[in-house]
Amino acid sequence: MSETFYEVLRRQGITRRSFLKFCSLTAASLGLSAAAMPKIAQALETRPRTPVLWLHGLECTCCSESFIRSAHPLTRDVVLSMLSLDYDDTLMAAAGHQAEAIIEMVKEKYRGNYIVAVEGNPPLNEGGMFCIQGGRPFVEKLKETCADAKAVIAWGSCASYGCVQAARPNPTRATPIRKVIADKPIVCVPGCPPIAEVMTGVVTYMLTFDRIPALDRQGRPKMFYGQRIHDKCYRRGHFDAGQFVEAWDDESAKKGFCLYKMGCKGPTTYNACSSMRWNGGVSWPVQSGHGCLGCSEDGFWDKGSFYDRVTGIHQFGIEANADVIGGAIAIGTGAAIAAHAAVTALDSLRRRAGNKDAREGIEA
Amino acid sequence: MLSQNDVQEAKARGNLAYSLYIYEAPLRLWHWANSIIMLALAISGYLIGSPPPTLTGEAADHYVMGNIRFIHFVASYLFAIGLVARVYWAFAGNIYARQIFLPPVFNKEWWKEVLFELRWYLFLEHTPKKYLGHNPMALLMMFFFFTILAFGMLLTGFGLYAEGADDGWMNALFGWVAPLLGGSQQTHGWHRLGMWIMMSFAVLHVYAAIREEVLSKHSLISTMISGWRMFKE
Ligand code: HEM
Ligand code: HEM
Ligand code: SF4
Ligand code: SF4
Numbered sequence: 001m002s003e004t005f006y007e008v009l010r011r012q013g014i015t016r017r018s019f020l021k022f023c024s025l026t027a028a029s030l031g032l033s034a035a036a037m038p039k040i041a042q043a044l045e046t047r048p049r050t051p052v053l054w055l056h057g058l059e060c061t062c063c064s065e066s067f068i069r070s071a072h073p074l075t076r077d078v079v080l081s082m083l084s085l086d087y088d089d090t091l092m093a094a095a096g097h098q099a100e101a102i103i104e105m106v107k108e109k110y111r112g113n114y115i116v117a118v119e120g121n122p123p124l125n126e127g128g129m130f131c132i133q134g135g136r137p138f139v140e141k142l143k144e145t146c147a148d149a150k151a152v153i154a155w156g157s158c159a160s161y162g163c164v165q166a167a168r169p170n171p172t173r174a175t176p177i178r179k180v181i182a183d184k185p186i187v188c189v190p191g192c193p194p195i196a197e198v199m200t201g202v203v204t205y206m207l208t209f210d211r212i213p214a215l216d217r218q219g220r221p222k223m224f225y226g227q228r229i230h231d232k233c234y235r236r237g238h239f240d241a242g243q244f245v246e247a248w249d250d251e252s253a254k255k256g257f258c259l260y261k262m263g264c265k266g267p268t269t270y271n272a273c274s275s276m277r278w279n280g281g282v283s284w285p286v287q288s289g290h291g292c293l294g295c296s297e298d299g300f301w302d303k304g305s306f307y308d309r310v311t312g313i314h315q316f317g318i319e320a321n322a323d324v325i326g327g328a329i330a331i332g333t334g335a336a337i338a339a340h341a342a343v344t345a346l347d348s349l350r351r352r353a354g355n356k357d358a359r360e361g362i363e364a
Numbered sequence: 365m366l367s368q369n370d371v372q373e374a375k376a377r378g379n380l381a382y383s384l385y386i387y388e389a390p391l392r393l394w395h396w397a398n399s400i401i402m403l404a405l406a407i408s409g410y411l412i413g414s415p416p417p418t419l420t421g422e423a424a425d426h427y428v429m430g431n432i433r434f435i436h437f438v439a440s441y442l443f444a445i446g447l448v449a450r451v452y453w454a455f456a457g458n459i460y461a462r463q464i465f466l467p468p469v470f471n472k473e474w475w476k477e478v479l480f481e482l483r484w485y486l487f488l489e490h491t492p493k494k495y496l497g498h499n500p501m502a503l504l505m506m507f508f509f510f511t512i513l514a515f516g517m518l519l520t521g522f523g524l525y526a527e528g529a530d531d532g533w534m535n536a537l538f539g540w541v542a543p544l545l546g547g548s549q550q551t552h553g554w555h556r557l558g559m560w561i562m563m564s565f566a567v568l569h570v571y572a573a574i575r576e577e578v579l580s581k582h583s584l585i586s587t588m589i590s591g592w593r594m595f596k597e
Pocket of ligand 1: 267310402405406408409410412413414433436437440441443444514517518520521522524525552553555556558559562
């Protein structure tokens, strides 16, 4: 219980030199100044290790896949050593009753002092029967595990918003974590999956500083989700200039113009892709020539085509966008006016010919 | 507001008055300025969602989207300031300045007048009535498709604008809009739909104004220019 992070890391065979490197890397990736590095080192050396329980609900494991591919091998090793010790269905060695017993053990030993990281979400229909773990609905396990936690991390769009399993009509009633767990601080790290460095950054921040990073209105860490893809996109210059790709493989596409007209959701998406990029900064969707899908936004599966700029508004029950509905209203109005004007003209002609006494003054 | 009341008031005020001062200068100024601003907003807004064909050459040589968005944002500030000023004028101006904010929806007589106007527009009545202020039907339309919608456009517009702004007053005031409407993309959709509805209203409004001007025996368009309502008989 009294073991510090540093001790755990040393036990895992990580040298002090690597440890210090890790501290400065972390400071940099969190956007902190160089002065923060010794603070991180000191915190990790003195603070008792916070256990992390990593649960998996309805999900595809893309968050785990992303996480273990964190760019810097050092970061990956260190963060994994800090985490996987306790519980993670996918990564841990234990299985069956042995594995489930770990949760009980951590809950008891570290009451109110451990972090639950959830990948995926619980389906609530049919009493939660669409996701069974250890012989019972995942939603029960989730609630029990979170009951004594200090904080909860909702990994990916699944845990944050519902993602594909919650897409209309959401047959299993897959439900985001924040609608199931109400009494714990929840950090949402959306994305399908989130960027590896964002994930490790969030975990490291919480473990080293023993507090939750500053969150925005939707519960996302501001340091990574405070900016729109569009505002940091390297193709933004072409957007402002009015230079767009009009069709895949046209001249503009070859020149790397803005993908706005191809339905890029960068203007409506908050994520760090355009600044941190993917796979250790190698590239990111727009750089490879495809628009952003908006994968880190609420309900991105239900927002119409990935390839349209003006997309459907769902409240109408039909798949129609503002231009379709609005155009119909405008045309309808125009037609009504034309017809009305025609009838008005006919009517006054007829009455002028007929009864002249239709003219009346003010009653006064 | 009622046609009969109006007649009585006309009698009381002018005794067989043939013209009355209805719309004061600030209101008229606002009306025409707002019409131009809204046109600019609708056109620039439409082009934001459906930009003109791509330009070739160096990016540094053009600033088309930048300019379109600049026009939209300048116009939206003017629109917002105008709307606030117009709300102020509802308090400071005469009773006709209050009409579009407070249609007398609890007044049965007024609804009868709305019904009358409906019949008139459906050619079921042959003699148009005259009103000092707005015709009740027009007022109803203005209330829903201008007053309410204008605030809707303001909220969704600044909700979108707040996305580009860092934490500050803008975010504090309007940051809640986009999450409430289901995200940024949805907000764009509603804002755009609002533009279509607003423009449909504007076309209808102009048509009705011209038609009434021709058919009814009192002035409308010139009233919005000079402020004086003239009764032509
Ligand atoms: C009645 C007035 C208005 C009309 C008719 C109007 C119309 C539009 C339209 C059609 C769009 C394009 C939507 C899309 O396809 O994504 C748009 C975008 C936008 N409007 Fe307005 N708008 C109005 C008022 C405002 C106001 C008051 C603001 C406040 C600042 C505002 C801010 C914006 C912003 C920020 C965008 C998005 C620009 C972008 O994505 O680059 N609008 N507007
Ligand atoms: C050339 C175009 C236009 C003409 C000829 C016109 C004419 C008029 C007239 C005659 C009135 C007074 C109605 C009455 O006497 O009862 C009026 C009022 C009004 N119009 Fe227009 N209009 C035009 C454009 C617009 C546009 C584009 C809008 C905005 C969508 C608009 C919004 C209003 C509003 C809100 C009022 C009520 C004024 C108040 O009480 O403050 N108008 N208009
Ligand atoms: S490619 Fe997408 S994110 Fe980049 S500038 Fe164009 S619209 Fe914005
Ligand atoms: S660019 Fe858009 S769709 Fe692609 S990973 Fe980033 S947020 Fe998701």
